[in-house]
Amino acid sequence: MEKITRSNKYKGDYLTKTYAEINEKIKNGNVVVLTAEEMVDFVGEHGLKVAAEEIDVVTTGTFGPMCSSGAFLNFGHSDPPIKFEHLWLNDVHAYHGNAAVDCYIGCTRMADVKPFEYGGGHVIEDLVSGKPIRLKGNSYTTDCYPLAEVDTEFTIEDINQAILCNPRNAYQRYVCAVNSSEKTLYTYMGKLLPNYGNAHYAGAGSLSPLSNDPDYETIGIGTKIFLGGGIGYVIGEGTQHSPSSRFGTLFVKGDLKQMTPEYLRGVTYEKYGTSMFVGIGIPIPILNEDLAKKTAISDGDLFTDVVDYGVPRRDRPKLKQVSYKELKSGFVDLNGNKVKCSSLSSLFHARKIADTLKNWILNGDFLLNSPAETLPTNTVFKPMKLTAELKFVKDLKKAAEICYEDCDIKVVAEKIVRKNINHIVITDRENHLKGIVTSFDITRAIAEDKHELNDIITKRVFTTSDNEPISNAARKMKTNNISALPVIDDDRRVVGLISAEELM
Amino acid sequence: MTVINVTLPFGLIKKVDDYSKIINVILEQNISVNILKFSTGRSGINLLLDIPEEKISSITEALKKNDVIVNKKGRVIVDIEKCIDCGACVSLCPTDALHMDEKELLEYSLEKCIGCLLCIDSCPRFAIEET
Numbered sequence: 336m337e338k339i340t341r342s343n344k345y346k347g348d349y350l351t352k353t354y355a356e357i358n359e360k361i362k363n364g365n366v367v368v369l370t371a372e373e374m375v376d377f378v379g380e381h382g383l384k385v386a387a388e389e390i391d392v393v394t395t396g397t398f399g400p401m402c403s404s405g406a407f408l409n410f411g412h413s414d415p416p417i418k419f420e421h422l423w424l425n426d427v428h429a430y431h432g433n434a435a436v437d438c439y440i441g442c443t444r445m446a447d448v449k450p451f452e453y454g455g456g457h458v459i460e461d462l463v464s465g466k467p468i469r470l471k472g473n474s475y476t477t478d479c480y481p482l483a484e485v486d487t488e489f490t491i492e493d494i495n496q497a498i499l500c501n502p503r504n505a506y507q508r509y510v511c512a513v514n515s516s517e518k519t520l521y522t523y524m525g526k527l528l529p530n531y532g533n534a535h536y537a538g539a540g541s542l543s544p545l546s547n548d549p550d551y552e553t554i555g556i557g558t559k560i561f562l563g564g565g566i567g568y569v570i571g572e573g574t575q576h577s578p579s580s581r582f583g584t585l586f587v588k589g590d591l592k593q594m595t596p597e598y599l600r601g602v603t604y605e606k607y608g609t610s611m612f613v614g615i616g617i618p619i620p621i622l623n624e625d626l627a628k629k630t631a632i633s634d635g636d637l638f639t640d641v642v643d644y645g646v647p648r649r650d651r652p653k654l655k656q657v658s659y660k661e662l663k664s665g666f667v668d669l670n671g672n673k674v675k676c677s678s679l680s681s682l683f684h685a686r687k688i689a690d691t692l693k694n695w696i697l698n699g700d701f702l703l704n705s706p707a708e709t710l711p712t713n714t715v716f717k718p719m720k721l722t723a724e725l726k727f728v729k730d731l732k733k734a735a736e737i738c739y740e741d742c743d744i745k746v747v748a749e750k751i752v753r754k755n756i757n758h759i760v761i762t763d764r765e766n767h768l769k770g771i772v773t774s775f776d777i778t779r780a781i782a783e784d785k786h787e788l789n790d791i792i793t794k795r796v797f798t799t800s801d802n803e804p805i806s807n808a809a810r811k812m813k814t815n816n817i818s819a820l821p822v823i824d825d826d827r828r829v830v831g832l833i834s835a836e837e838l839m
Numbered sequence: 840m841t842v843i844n845v846t847l848p849f850g851l852i853k854k855v856d857d858y859s860k861i862i863n864v865i866l867e868q869n870i871s872v873n874i875l876k877f878s879t880g881r882s883g884i885n886l887l888l889d890i891p892e893e894k895i896s897s898i899t900e901a902l903k904k905n906d907v908i909v910n911k912k913g914r915v916i917v918d919i920e921k922c923i924d925c926g927a928c929v930s931l932c933p934t935d936a937l938h939m940d941e942k943e944l945l946e947y948s949l950e951k952c953i954g955c956l957l958c959i960d961s962c963p964r965f966a967i968e969e970t
Contacts, residue, residue: 399925400963452965525927526961533930600923602963610963612923665929677929679963683943684924 352622357391358702368392368618368696370689371542371630378631387627392696392703395544396561396616396688399537399680400602402523403503403574404611405441406459406591409495410470412436418480422472423447424458431472435480439500442601442611454609457601459499462491463563464596497591499563499599503573505615507545507583508639511536511657511667513674516645521606525679527644534641534667534676539685540634540659544617545583547630553619554585555706561616561692562587564595569617569706577716585710587615598688612681616688618696620703634659641667647807649718728808729801731838732822732831735760740769744788748777758819758832761792766828768821770794798823799833809838841892842875842953843899846908848883864901870894875953883908887954914954914970917947921966928958928967 360366367390369377374393378386408429418435421428426446429438442456462468467488476483491497512524513534520527525535540546548554558569567589576584598614621627639662640653657667663682666673695701737760738747747759751774761770770792780791799808799820808820812835819834852858865872865888873889890898899909917937924945928937936951937958958967 398923521960525963526931526957528931528957535927535930600964602923603965604963605960612925675930677926677939679925679927681924681926681943682939686943 352391352620354620354622354703354705357620360391361696361699361702364697364699366391366696368394368693370686370693371395371547371619372686372689374627374630375541375633378627383624383627383631386631387621387624390621390627392693393547393619393621393630394616394689394692394696395539395542395547395619396614396685396690396692397505397539397543397680398598398612398614398684398688399539400523400604400610401501401504401506401613402443402610404459404499404501404613405439405455406462407437407439407496407498407500410436410438410489411495413482413485415482416480417472417474417482417485418477419472419485420474422470422485424455424468424470425453425461426469426471427453427455427458429455443609445609451603451606451608454601454603456599456609456611459591459611460596460599460601462497463591463594463599465490465492491592498588499567499591499594500588501573501613502586503575503584504587504613505544505573505585505617506538507543507549507578507581508637508659509537510640510642511662511676512642512644513654513667513669514645515643520644521604522644523604523607523610524644526605529645531669531672531674534669534674535679536639536659536662536676537679538639538659539680539682540637540663541632542682542685542689543637544615544619545585546632546637547619548617548626549578549581549583549629551578551583551710551712552626553622553706554617555709557704557707558617559701559704560587560589560618561614561688561695562589562594563591563614564598565589565591565593566701567615569710572710572714575716576711576714578710578712579715582716583710585615598684614684614688616692618692618701618703634663641669648804726805727801728799728803728805728822728831728833731805732801732833733837735821735829735832737762737766737829738772738788739764740788740792742788744777744780744786744791747772747788751777758834760821760829760832761788762829768796768798768823768827768829771796771819771821773818796821798827800824801830805838808833812838840873840889841895843888843890843895844910844914844954845886845888845902846883846910847886848906848908851906852884861902861905861907864905864907865898868894868898868901870898876955885954914952914956915947915958915967916970917945918966918968919945921964922962923964925963927963928961931957931961933957 371393419431426448429440431438440455444455446453467490470487472485513531514520514527517529560567567587569585570588571586573584573586600612603609619630635658637659638656641655641657643652667676740761757774759772776791822831824830876887878885902909934951936948940946
């Protein structure tokens with residue numbers, strides 16, 4: 336802090352500053368700006384009162400995958416003109432439900448040609464990088480828009496508007512994901528190893544914009560922000576905005592033409608799909624001591640839940656609360672086990688964003704504004720209303736036809752014929768699952784001249800349980816290319832069978 | 840103990856005797872060997888062996904005489920042009936070969952990599968490739 340002016344006003348004992356006063360200091364070149372991380376140290380050293388007095392602005396930053404991102408583009412009119420019915424940008428289907436040549440390219444939409452490699456996020460990164468984008472589109476044609484097809488190339492310079500418009504960005508915090516199941520899961524929280532083999536979290540912790548203004552005193556509609564390396568604005572609360580549970584989000588927009596690819600990166604999560612990393616930084620004016628206190632929040636004071644993604648339901652089990660300090664240490668303690676933990680979002684770039692924004696303000700290039708309207712602080716995130724009742728395995732399962740493991744192959748074959756079925760579940764005398772035999776296994780036994788049941792049993796069997804939703808059981812069958820699942824209880828006792836036929 | 844990456848290139852093994860010959864080369868060293876991984880890859884059969892540090896040079900020499908490729912180094916490369924320093928690979932690396940440096944930039948230590956390849960499909964930027 337080279338130069339500190341003590342021109343700030345007190346109302347009684349309580350210091351208040353105005354946006355106008357802070358902007359005056361920005362213009363005069365004597366504004367004092369710290370990043371949110373520096374603010375933690377400053378308050379620790381000098382206390383809140385001094386911090387509120389001396390610090391004018393605290394800058395925040397975050398750079399992570401934000402799936403609810405995309406851009407509106409306007410191409411101008413062709414001659415003869417076209418009204419797009421469908422259009423593709425580098426083989427990625429863009430949404431067209433607006434006027435003739437407007438579209439929205441969403442970052443999670445995957446390319447028709449190379450899905451799981453390239454998607455809308457990559458189109459936006461390429462567009463911002465100045466690369467040519469191939470535009471293909473068609474139309475049913477009208478009297479005013481007679482052209483049926485377009486196949487052309489354009490760069491960001493060639494089009495009228497390119498507006499980044501993201502309905503849900505900058506999550507205040509996010510959960511830490513682990514996997515209790517026995518197989519590797521590929522999720523939007525990255526690759527999760529079985530049996531709690533690793534943990535992933537997202538968010539910049541104490542640098543995270545909304546964690547520094549959790550009551551939305553300064554961040555509101557019209558707040559000017561760092562977005563994708565350029566200037567953007569908060570245009571409302573984000574979708575699923577849930578500030579009371581500390582899962583607030585923002586709706587943001589900005590001109591893509593002045594953004595940089597360093598802060599807009601197309602990404603692909605294996606077997607999940609594409610998304611985009613978005614860089615966002617928000618300045619928090621220190622209008623009073625209360626805001627000084629809020630921006631001084633440290634990683635040790637910010638908590639989130641460790642959530643088990645091994646349970647494929649909306650309400651996944653929460654295993655424990657964890658601080659961002661613990662998350663950033665590289666390990667999460669789960670029942671005494673040290674689980675290796677890493678971030679999905681880049682702390683390096685979050686810091687760089689907070690630093691860049693700080694420099695913009697110090698250089699007098701970036702003024703602060705009070706929001707036109709504050710954001711709601713009481714909205715709740717409701718679940719989807721489903722009119723059809725959720726069906727479970729127990730609703731559709733049938734009795735399993737069972738043979739004991741020491742039974743003769745011929746008995747199994749006879750049972751298959753007599754009952755006109757395809758699957759025989761093999762158990763021990765206490766009804767514990769030992770394997771499964773299908774009519775195909777019997778056929779194969781004959782072809783390969785095998786006589787022992789033990790030689791043809793499939794022993795590693797995929798299973799389900801009474802309370803698994805039918806759709807999850809169906810996905811298990813589809814992804815593993817099998818036609819039935821034994822239903823077992825907690826002790827691996829067979830309580831039924833569900834096969835593809837029941838799901839038809 | 841230290842880890843070496845042994846590749847039996849395609850064509851080297853034609854019959855069971857060829858295997859025995861190579862296994863004998865290792866057995867002649869009179870050491871205990873842990874086979875950490877046995878897999879087939881684009882270049883042939885890959886073995887990840889945990890051997891005593893002091894035996895590296897003699898084993899490497901003996902194996903190379905029998906046309907086996909020995910590589911002590913890691914088996915992935917990280918393209919820093921593509922990498923965005925997110926950290927999605929870090930939790931998957933069992934040896935901290937992939938880790939964040941003090942500036943929170945991704946750092947890859949070749950000598951720590953055991954070639955498990957768990958990281959490859961965790962990278963959202965396709966920045967990690969098998970060598």
